[in-house]
Amino acid sequence: MSSEHENTPDADTEYQHAEDDGPQPEKHCGHGRGGMGEEVSRKEDKRFITGRGNYVDDIKKPGMLHCEIVRSPHAHARVKDIDGSRAEAMDDVVAVLTAEDLLEHDLATMPTLMDDTQDVLVNDKVKFQSQEVAAVIAKDRYAAKDGAERVEVDYEVLDPVVDAADALEEDAPLIRDELDDQEDNHIFDWETGDREATEAVFDDAAVTIEEDMEYQRLHPAPIETCGAVADWDPGMDKMTVHMTSQAPHAHRTLFSQVSGIPEHKVRIVSPDVGGGFGNKVPIYPGYVVAAAASYVLEEPVKWVEERSENIQTTGFARDYDMTGELAATEDGEITGVKVDVLANHGAYNAAAQPSKFPAGFFNIFTGSYDIEAAYGSLTAAFTNTAPGGVAYRCSFRVTEAVYLIERLVKVLADELDVDPAEIRRKNFIPSEAFPYESATGWNYDSGDYEKALDKALEMADYDHYREEQQRRIEEDADKLLGIGISSFTEVVGAGPGKQCDIAGIEMFDSADLRVNPTGNAVLRVGVQTQGQGHETTFAQIVAEELGMDVDSITVEHGDTDTEPYGLGTYGSRSTPVAGAAAAVAARKVRDKAKSIAANELEAAEEDIEWDRESGEFHVAGAPDRSITITEIAAGAYMNHPDSEEPGLEATNYYDPPEMTYPFGSYIVVVEVDRETGEVDFEKFVAVDDCGNRINPMIIEGQIHGGLAQGIGTAMMEEVTYDDNGNVTGGDFMNYLLPTANEIPNFETGHTVTPSPHHPIGAKGVGESPTVGSPPAIVNAVTDAMTHAGVSHVEMPMTPDVVWEHLDEVGLAQKPGQNVEFELDEAGGPADD
């Protein structure tokens, strides 16, 4: 039997273009059957655009009850008494649940992904505003809501602390007083790299720069909020939970551990999900309350969050206070990088991180650069804010790390007065150095950074804009021009199991492929699509590897009763891990198909060849003696060879040898209005490299969506708190999301540098645009004011923030200073 299903790209695969310039669709690949590189229309869109999607809130069960959660108005308060009697007296209210009720079933607390223990309903002390205090179960949602308003809670209000630095002060209120060994609000310290070697490099450096920067608290803000329909079946002793989950299997394991219901008696179904973005990786109290209520009341119970509940209580992202330093030679060779971080983790340590890396892949802060020495340290603190630190379109803290290094490189370029493109080029890890081990010990699989940068520079017409920028400075123009670059590298595709886990479970993934007697197939995967298009792209992988038509392959996911165990979709891991599993499973099927082909064609198995172009199996040297996978499928069930079992299916559990390292170069040109501080995007170029591309159209969509989120990050989004711990950015009136109005035209391009260790040479891509774009945007806005001495502008760069910087360096124009206009009698601008 051949060993074709080993975990490396087939050397002869036609989609293996090392070079693929130009944004034109790669219609020439995939052989017309919808395989690799073809722009296959998304299979899932038929149901989505005809209103037939099936989200958690669409699920209705006979007798279903509704759950509404009573939340604390205070950020820090002792709960002295809860009186649910007025609610219970209401006609349609079935029950009021408190921590006391949950304690009876041992469900009052739940573990977080970081091994902390979070109250499901507050037992003693509220630790952040809007924390879950009680639950009302009623016959419909309105009654539940009315009931929740009638629950009376007696609070003793305590002093809150919302800022991480304040929380570490000696006199700060102790938030986690229920923990025996917790004397302050300090959670953990983490470090990576070689401190001494880095200090030595800094001591010897000709030039050093330092910059403080904040990565503000963000909310992933998926369109669909979180929710669950829990259904305890006392006849089967089985708990079925439909829930908004990015990781159904891991959630089932945790669920079973929390509830004591054996794992095989728990079924988690993640139906259609309206966006995940890392927000649906953790377990939330609402899920547990719904399940506990269903268990106690023996009826299905639905819980669905409102928007403000989602923003105010579920996993936030970022909230890192960072200081970064670079050491360099006089001619701009970067020799060392040092970072120090203060992380606000909220009231519980509920970040979504592999447990071996409590600060995530902050390891990628050396970026795309060949840097001799690196050292990073981080301190995490509890505060009276919602818990979180999820991987919002980010493989665990990659976004923060990329922001830091790409900002620092710009600051260094300004310090040395060299072009930011040139300083990058000078320090890139050269393409021939891959596989490359970074100063913090990570193995970059492949890259060609200079090529991506060159392409972006050309697409952006870089030299022209540099001249234009200079012209405007010289002419003292009303609108300044800024050009920002980010040449980022990401690290996606967790595992390997040896490095990455969720609550101890290794981050492998899986695929199970069954070809039916009539020649079509079902592929089941351990990952879960939330809009990415897996039902299409995973079918394309199988179409490519088996010569089948993409329409004859159905992809199933999200149901723990039927799918193989997988760790879920986040961290752009589906393609690198489950995509690999799908390819390997298909190759296993292909191997068996050869044996069946030999039987059908009455030839020796060694003489059977598979032809990727035609997708058929034939006898070596006799191309006309051929057989299709459909005919082989029939043979597998109706005339199987004695040497093989009947049937045609294979499973693969894939533990990647390394992660994959997608990269790109983004160039942003902005116009900054000196009078209003407003920023306009003149040009937005994004060149991405995710190795071999499965579906260029889907990738294009991923890039557009992710860039929009990058713009939201840089320009407007922030969850804010006042000193009393009130969330002041906790709804869409105050947490601003970009709309089509704020989004410019994107010009996308790509290069193709395959991953050498991935079966189809693919890397992840979903997160790249959100990771790579904020530093490009901030670099651009800063760049517009660099000549006057501005080195950094904090996100979100709202007009007032930008204007203050303009004002500080004497670039601001007072309103009206440069504008001539007349007012009409009503005080509006007069018509001319």
Ligand code: PCD
């Ligand atoms: N080379 C390549 C790569 C890739 N691809 C494609 O693309 C996509 C993506 O992919 P990836 O990168 O692998 O990723 P995934 O895993 O699948 O996913 C995930 C991501 O994804 C993104 N995107 C999206 N989209 C949508 N629509 N929705 C959503 O939700 C979302 N989310 C976001 C996020 S956030 Mo995290 O969770 O935070 O960590 S992570 C994330 C898919 O479909 C695939 O297949 C292709 O084609 N090719």
Ligand SMILES: [Cu+]
């Ligand atoms: Cu191609």
